[in-house]
Amino acid sequence: MPQVHRVSVTRLRPADSPRLAGIDAEHVRRLTETSDALPPILVHRATMRVIDGMHRLHAAVLRGRHDIEALYFDGSPDEAFRRAVQENIAHGLPLSLSDRKAAARRILTADPQISDRAVAACVGLSGKTVAALRRLSGAESAHLNTRIGADGRSYPLDGTRGRLLAVQLIAERPDAPLREIARDAGVSVGTAHTIRGRIRRGETPVPAGSPAAQELRASLTPSAPESAPALSCRAFPEVLRSLSRDPSLRSTEAGRQLLRWLHTQPVLTDDWHHRLDALPAHCTDSVAALARKCAEVWQQIAREVERPKGR
CATH class of the missing domain: 1.20.5 (Single alpha-helices involved in coiled-coils or other helix-helix interfaces)
Structure with missing residues (x-):
């Protein structure tokens, strides 16, 4: 349970607020007139800036209070700003769309490596909106190869290798928990869930046309000629082995039945x-x-x- 402190109002500094319009006087008046106990404000310990609760602080001053209950936050100024956005979205006077977009742009500028999803979760926007803001703000950097997800882990911008590894792990361990697959493949749990769902529905493990799909096809294509009529007897076993490695077949009951059927008794011209x-x-x-x-x-x-x- 976080410890609540009583802090002199004269020690507190104005918030580095995500609110573009600043203090809402009408909201302060409503807080001043309420008889309910107001929750503690949140203060950045290193700077004594208010992270969340400027309206409550103004209401306390108008009531003639000399101190106010507060919780301390320990972290960098950028982390404090992100926390301010999260707190203002979660309760109290809501942030406007303009406030949230401005906050997203500031977070992207301060930390270009953070993922669109992580920013979206912080500011209350969609991932697509954040991606568009990233392009417009110039926060995209060509030399960055990874993004920091909402879970704090680093993920590659090109997830081809991770997706291919997830396909392989799901084929080898069809009953393994998704978190285990995601951890070992270096992808998000959501990506692992999508890949497993596609396999179980009999679809290609990754979207057609994606780099991962192209590399997957290349890894499973035998060196034999592509057209069925030109298939040589020598290439026949390799084609069967290639099909047996395909996770789309190995990971479904219908696919496994088809593989058993194909392996039952292939008749070759030389035997x-x-x-x-x-x-x-x-x-x-x-x-x-x-x-x-x-x-x-x-x-x-x-x-x-x-x-x-x-x-």
Whole structure:
């Protein structure tokens, strides 16, 4: 429980306030007239600046008080400003949209490495709004490779490697907690949750067209020719191994069933001749009919999977 101190009003300095319009006289009057006990103000110990509670301080002075209850905050001036924004959003007289945007710009200028989400959570704006303010304010810096998230951890601006690692970890540990996956992959819990959700829905683990998707495809593409008709017998096992490494298949029951089906008995051109030597004459017609039917079905499957989506 934070310790409450009684502080002389003469020791306190004006707030480094996120309110562009300053003190609201009408709000001070309402506080002066209330009979309810007001909560302690928040003071930056190092500078004795009021972080939160300037309206309460003015009301106390108008009431003739010589001291006021206060809590101390220990941190840098920039941290004190962010705390002031958070406190003013959480209670009391709300900050205007202009106040919150100005606060976001100031935070981005002071700490360009902080993430859009972290700023958004602090000032009560959307991440997209903060990103736009960052571009307009020039707070984007080309030499910065990481951002500091709302959890205080450092995340790379290009999250390709982390996302790919998360895909791999989810495939290897499908039942692992998301926080564990996020920690080991160096991504946010939200990113890990999104990747797992996409895999479970049978979608690509990362959005198509993203750098992570391109690198994922490259890592899973075998050296064999891409088109099915040109697939050589030697490349066949590598194609199966490549499919078996694909987390989109490994992480769903339907995908695992498909892999088991594909592995059941692949027939290659160089291993079936000796098996036919043991085929009795009276069975040839039946085996030939089965082979033709299987070939027909596999041709249908090939045409279906090669058909462009949405047609």
